[in-house]
Every structure is written in C-alpha cells, then in structure tokens.
Amino acid sequence: MSSLAARTSFVPSTRRDVPAVEVRNLRKEFRRRDRRAGRFARRRMPALAGLTFTIGRGECVAILGQNGSGKSTLVRLLSTLLINDAGEARIFGHDAFRDTRAIRQLVNRVSVEASFFKKMSASENLSYAARFYGLGPSKTRTAVPEILERVGFPAERRHESMENLSRGMQQKVALARALLTSPVLLLLDEPTTGLDPRSKLEVQNFIRDVRATHDATILLCTHDMAEAEALADRVGLLDRGELLFLEPVADVKRRYGVATLEEAFFAATGRVFEEEHSEDDEFREVFG
Amino acid sequence: MTAIGATLRQELIGLGGIVERNVYLTKRYFLWDLAFMVWTIANTLTIVFIARAVHLSPARENELATKLLVGAVIWAFLGIIFEFVTETVAWERWEGTIEYTFMAPVSRTMHLFGMGAYAVLYGLVRATILFFAVAAFIGIHLPHANFGAALALLGVASISFIGIGMMTSVLPLVSPEKGAQLGFVAQGMMLAVSGVYYPVTVMPGWMQAIAKISPATYALRGDRASVVSGAGLAWGDVWPLLVIAVLAIPLGLAIFRVGERYAKKHGKLKRSG
Numbered sequence: 001m002s003s004l005a006a007r008t009s010f011v012p013s014t015r016r017d018v019p020a021v022e023v024r025n026l027r028k029e030f031r032r033r034d035r036r037a038g039r040f041a042r043r044r045m046p047a048l049a050g051l052t053f054t055i056g057r058g059e060c061v062a063i064l065g066q067n068g069s070g071k072s073t074l075v076r077l078l079s080t081l082l083i084n085d086a087g088e089a090r091i092f093g094h095d096a097f098r099d100t101r102a103i104r105q106l107v108n109r110v111s112v113e114a115s116f117f118k119k120m121s122a123s124e125n126l127s128y129a130a131r132f133y134g135l136g137p138s139k140t141r142t143a144v145p146e147i148l149e150r151v152g153f154p155a156e157r158r159h160e161s162m163e164n165l166s167r168g169m170q171q172k173v174a175l176a177r178a179l180l181t182s183p184v185l186l187l188l189d190e191p192t193t194g195l196d197p198r199s200k201l202e203v204q205n206f207i208r209d210v211r212a213t214h215d216a217t218i219l220l221c222t223h224d225m226a227e228a229e230a231l232a233d234r235v236g237l238l239d240r241g242e243l244l245f246l247e248p249v250a251d252v253k254r255r256y257g258v259a260t261l262e263e264a265f266f267a268a269t270g271r272v273f274e275e276e277h278s279e280d281d282e283f284r285e286v287f288g
Numbered sequence: 289m290t291a292i293g294a295t296l297r298q299e300l301i302g303l304g305g306i307v308e309r310n311v312y313l314t315k316r317y318f319l320w321d322l323a324f325m326v327w328t329i330a331n332t333l334t335i336v337f338i339a340r341a342v343h344l345s346p347a348r349e350n351e352l353a354t355k356l357l358v359g360a361v362i363w364a365f366l367g368i369i370f371e372f373v374t375e376t377v378a379w380e381r382w383e384g385t386i387e388y389t390f391m392a393p394v395s396r397t398m399h400l401f402g403m404g405a406y407a408v409l410y411g412l413v414r415a416t417i418l419f420f421a422v423a424a425f426i427g428i429h430l431p432h433a434n435f436g437a438a439l440a441l442l443g444v445a446s447i448s449f450i451g452i453g454m455m456t457s458v459l460p461l462v463s464p465e466k467g468a469q470l471g472f473v474a475q476g477m478m479l480a481v482s483g484v485y486y487p488v489t490v491m492p493g494w495m496q497a498i499a500k501i502s503p504a505t506y507a508l509r510g511d512r513a514s515v516v517s518g519a520g521l522a523w524g525d526v527w528p529l530l531v532i533a534v535l536a537i538p539l540g541l542a543i544f545r546v547g548e549r550y551a552k553k554h555g556k557l558k559r560s561g
C-alpha cells in the first residue's frame with residue numbers, strides 16, 4: 001500500500017500513544033421546519049446525543065444502526081464536514097474541529113454514493129482526487145493503474161466515463177480513491193449498500209485485504225449486521241443518536257443472552273431492526 | 289523539504305488539479321461548448337449588426353461596430369469568469385463530489401483560485417475566437433488596435449472579477465437552489481450597470497454610482513480605448529481595478545469562510561441529486 005501512494009506532502013504526526021479515534025460526549029443536532037407549530041417554526045432534532053467511544057490504532061470498528069440513527073452524521077463530523085454542537089472528537093490526538101487540515105491529511109472515506117464527476121473516467125477522477133493530497137502527475141501515472149488493478153477494476157475500462165460503469169464498479173473506484181491517499185483512518189459509510197452479492201463480497205474482501213496489509217484504522221458504519229460481524233473487531237449499536245454498546249460481538253451476544261445481532265438489537269431497543277422508522281429518523285438521515 | 293515548503297507544494301498541486309479537472313470536463317462536454325460558442329457568436333452578431341442599421345459614415349460605423357463588439361466580448365469573458373467562480377459549489381453539489389472536495393487537505397483559497405485560473409484561460413480562448421470570428425464576419429477594420437494593452441487590462445480586471453465571484457460563490461453553499469439563482473442575478477446586475485453597449489453616462493444616477501464599483505466599467509472603458517484608438521494601458525483604468533481586486537479577494541475569501549462554517553453547522557454541505 002505504501003508504495004502505491006507515497007505522498008511527498010506534509011503528513012501530520014500520528015502519535016502511537018493516543019487512540020486513533022477518541023470521541024467524548026459528542027453532540028450534534030439539526031433544526032427542521034415544524035409546520036404544525038407555525039409557518040416559520042423550527043424544532044431541534046438531535047442526531048447524536050452525547051456519543052463517547054474510542055478506537056485503537058489498527059482496529060476495525062463497526063457501528064450498526066438503522067437509517068437515521070446518526071451513523072452518517074458521525075462520519076461527517078469525523079471527516080470535518082460538520083461542526084459539532086458540544087463534546088469533542090480527536091483523531092490521532094488532533095482536534096477534529098480545530099485542526100482540520102491535519103485531520104484531512106489523515107482521513108479518507110467511502111460513502112454509500114460513489115460521488116464522481118460522471119463524465120470523467122475512473123483514471124481522471126482518481127488523478128483529480130489525488131492532486132488535493134499532493135500527488136503530482138508523475139506519481140499518479142503509475143499509482144492510479146496500480147490501485148485500480150488492486151481493487152479488481154478492469155484495466156481496459158480505466159478511460160471510460162463513470163456514468164457507463166455499474167454501481168459495483170463505481171464503488172471499487174471509490175475504494176481506490178480512498179486508498180490512493182494512504183489514509184491512516186478510513187471511514188466507510190455503508191460501502192456495500194445497493195451492491196449485488198458478488199460486488200459486495202469483493203468489496204468486503206478488499207476491506208479485509210486493506211486491514212491485513214496497511215496500517216489503517218477502519219470505522220465501518222453499516223446497517224448490514226452480517227457484514228459488521230464478519231469484518232469488525234468490535235461492534236457498536238447506534239440508535240437514534242445514542243450508542244447503546246460497543247464491544248466484541250461475542251460479548252454483545254453474551255450480555256443480552258442472544259444468538260444473533262438482530263436479537264441483540266431487539267433486546268437493547270425493544271424494536272425489530274428493519275422495521276419502519278419514523279419521519280424524524282428520515283429527517284436525520286437526510287440532513288445528517 | 290520543510291513543512292511549509294511541503295504544504296505550499298501540496299497547495300499548488302491542488303490548484304493544478306482543479307485546472308486539470310476543468311480541462312477534462314471541457315473535453316468531455318466539447319460539443320456543448322461548441323454549441324454555446326456558436327450561440328454566443330450569433331448573439332454577438334445580432335448586436336454588432338446594429339451599427340450597420342444606423343446609417344453612419346463608414347468610419348463612424350466601423351467605430352460603433354468595434355465598440356459594440358468589444359462590449360459583447362468583454363461581457364462574454366467576464367461573464368465566464370464570474371460564472372465559473374460563482375458556480376464552484378453548485379457544480380460540485382450537482383456532481384455529488386462536494387463532500388470529497390471539502391474534506392480534502394487543500395485550502396479554500398487555492399480551490400477558488402484554481403477555478404478562477406481555469407476560468408481566465410477558458411474565457412480568453414473563447415473571447416479571442418468570438419472577437420476575431422465576429423470581426424471577420426462583419427468586416428471590422430482595426431488599424432490602430434493595441435491588443436497588448438487590451439489583454440493586460442483584461443488580466444487585471446479578471447482578478448477583481450474572481451474576488452467578486454468568490455463573494456457570490458458562497459450563495460449556493462448557504463442556500464443550494466436560491467443561492468445559484470441569486471448568483472445569476474448578481475452577475476446580470478453588475479454587467480448591466482457597467483456600460484456594456486453604451487456609455488455609463490446614459491444611465492440614471494443611482495446606476496452610475498453602482499457602475500463606479502464594478503470592475504467591468506473600467507475594463508470596458510480601457511479596452512474600448514485600446515482596440516478603437518490604440519490607447520495604452522491607462523492608469524485611470526488600472527488603479528480602480530487594483531483597488532477593487534485588493535478589497536474583493538480577501539473579502540470574498542472571508543465571506544466564503546463564514547458561509548462554509550454556516551453550512552457545516554447546519555448540515556448543508558451535501559450533494560444534491
């Protein structure tokens with residue numbers, strides 16, 4: 001991995017004596033229009049209600065939660081796209097809301113939407129993304145084909161517009177984009193949602209491969225319990241902005257005396273995991 | 289390499305990346321660009337032909353046609369710069385890349401300057417094609433034209449326009465849809481008060497007052513003088529442009545910073561579509 005994207009830019013220190021991610025009482029709320037209370041009335045919608053957890057260096061932690069549970073809000077806060085209302089978040093000791101330049105050097109993400117310039121090719125999109133991290137043309141000329149090959153992207157389609165690629169292919173390019181910049185913290189927000197079973201398996205295998213070969217810490221947010229169980233060292237459950245637990249799967253099952261994570265969710269919340277969520281949950285999903 | 293040197297290097301590579309990306313997009317949307325170019329040439333012809341319809345002496349007709357052409361070309365050039373910088377956020381939002389760009393370790397200054405740099409290059413190519421295509425079609429004679437001075441003044445005006453574009457580029461960040469609409473309104477208003485096809489003196493007093501703070505006013509006045517009479521770079525046109533640039537760039541960056549903070553506080557830094 002390191003040979004793929006050896007950056008010459010200034011990369012901030014990642015102290016070994018501090019956790020990769022340290023979140024303390026992190027709060028975020030959004031305001032939404034409340035027509036029932038008046039034309040201009042707004043009400044506060046908590047998206048994260050005082051989250052506290054740590055992730056060790058090199059660990060893979062999965063945060064499970066339904067749509068609107070606050071997973072994407074958490075990822076956006078850690079990737080400097082949102083400002084917190086209270087609490088703190090530190091990444092390798094750097095304040096995520098003050099020392100944003102350092103954080104941006106250390107973090108990259110893969111989200112549920114591949115998010116590319118659709119008319120540009122995979123190679124062009126990757127080169128463009130790499131420039132922001134200090135990778136010049138001489139570096140990307142070799143690094144881009146290498147990383148695309150590594151994620152299993154066919155070489156003959158490198159110069160095709162993204163709009164002509166399947167969702168699975170686009171997601172592979174998204175993974176390549178994240179890894180091209182050698183992040184020490186990789187935020188994966190529903191990376192396999194909407195993929196066909198084969199593409200899903202390929203992406204999951206690649207995440208395993210990255211863990212095995214690269215000194216990266218991974219935060220995986222997903223609503224796929226099997227995926228969380230298969231990939232993560234510890235699994236957390238985020239429900240309506242609150243973290244109900246974060247521990248190894250075996251401990252979760254033991255704690256609730258259940259055989260599956262679905263049953264653990266029911267035991268912890270009194271609700272079935274995939275049941276319909278409320279209008280407020282939907283709002284949190286849209287804005288978070 | 290020192291930390292400062294490495295950061296500067298990364299910033300410049302990032303700026304180059306923005307320019308490079310826009311080159312890719314221009315290549316991919318080439319047919320749209322061609323169609324837009326033909327439309328602009330046709331539109332400019334409809335304006336410049338007015339000079340033929342007013343029955344002046346050949347010399348006066350040539351002068352009027354040149355003045356109208358310079359107005360149309362500068363409108364097109366500065367309009368492109370303004371539009372590119374103003375739509376920095378709107379494009380990213382539409383393509384869905386906004387979150388990746390805004391979480392990347394490159395400063396907003398370089399991001400916006402990258403957009404401005406490409407807009408100047410792209411606008412210059414278009415303006416050159418437009419100018420010579422229409423001049424050749426109408427048969428305009430330019431025996432005294434000082435193109436060097438005209439280009440230099442356009443260069444100075446571009447900096448001011450990038451600064452003003454930075455101020456309006458924050459609008460789509462704060463309000464995704466209404467912001468983009470307001471950007472268009474601002475662009476139209478600024479060019480309307482700047483004497484594109486007429487001297488600013490024919491406008492009402494309040495419009496003339498606004499014209500004084502529009503960089504287009506000085507670019508149009510100076511470029512007309514250079515292309516029609518061969519005048520050199522006039523300090524009277526340069527200094528107001530420099531003053532506007534010196535004020536507009538830091539102000540534009542500061543406004544953008546405030547807007548970005550607001551968007552991050554309220555969860556508006558998101559893709560649409």
